[in-house]
Amino acid sequence: MLYQQVETWKELFDICKENNVERIYCDAAYALRQEEVYSVAANTPGFIPVIDNARLQGLYKRETIDPHEGTRKQGTGNLITRYVINPNMFRHKTMDLMRGDAEQNWWIPRGTPMEYLSQVTAEEWVGNEWRKKRRHNHAWDTEVLQTFAATRARILLTYHDQSIMEE
Numbered sequence: 001m002l003y004q005q006v007e008t009w010k011e012l013f014d015i016c017k018e019n020n021v022e023r024i025y026c027d028a029a030y031a032l033r034q035e036e037v038y039s040v041a042a043n044t045p046g047f048i049p050v051i052d053n054a055r056l057q058g059l060y061k062r063e064t065i066d067p068h069e070g071t072r073k074q075g076t077g078n079l080i081t082r083y084v085i086n087p088n089m090f091r092h093k094t095m096d097l098m099r100g101d102a103e104q105n106w107w108i109p110r111g112t113p114m115e116y117l118s119q120v121t122a123e124e125w126v127g128n129e130w131r132k133k134r135r136h137n138h139a140w141d142t143e144v145l146q147t148f149a150a151t152r153a154r155i156l157l158t159y160h161d162q163s164i165m166e167e
Helices: 009-017 031-043 087-099 114-120 138-152 164-167
Strands: 022-028 046-054 060-065 080-085 125-128 130-133
Touching: 009 164, 022 031, 022 138, 031 046, 031 080, 080 087, 080 138, 087 125, 087 130, 087 138, 114 138
Parallel strands: 022 046, 046 080
Antiparallel strands: 060 080, 125 130
C-alpha cells in the first residue's frame, strides 16, 4: 500500500481490514488527542498506544494503564496496554535501514508521493540530538513506529538488547 492520510478512525480500520492488519501501534504522545487514542484502544482489540521517553533504559517497556486516568471516568473501565519506547534508538535504527547500513532492506514503492519523501527525511541527527529540518514529519514518525512494530514482532532485531528477548 502506498502512503496515504486518513481523516477518520473508520477509514483507518477499513484499510486495516482490507490488508489483514492484526495490530495497530498508534502514537499517543499528542496531548490533545491522547484521551481519544486511549478511548479507541479501550474499545478496539489490537489497537495499541505508544508514547516515547528518551530517558528510557533499553528499547521499550510494556505498561498496563487506566485509559481514563486523570479524568472523571478514572477506574470505570478496563485497563489497556501501552508501550513506551526509547525514540532515539528506534530513530537511529530506522535511519540505518534507510541508508542501507542495516542487514535488512528498506524501500519505497513506486508512485509514493513526494510529500512522503519530504516528511520521512524531515529530521536529522545533529550533535547529540534529533532536529527537525521541516515542520511536517508524520511519515518519519510512522517509519519509526514501524521499526518498533517490526522489533516487537521479532521481524527485525534492533540492537543486541536483552529487553526484546526477555519479553
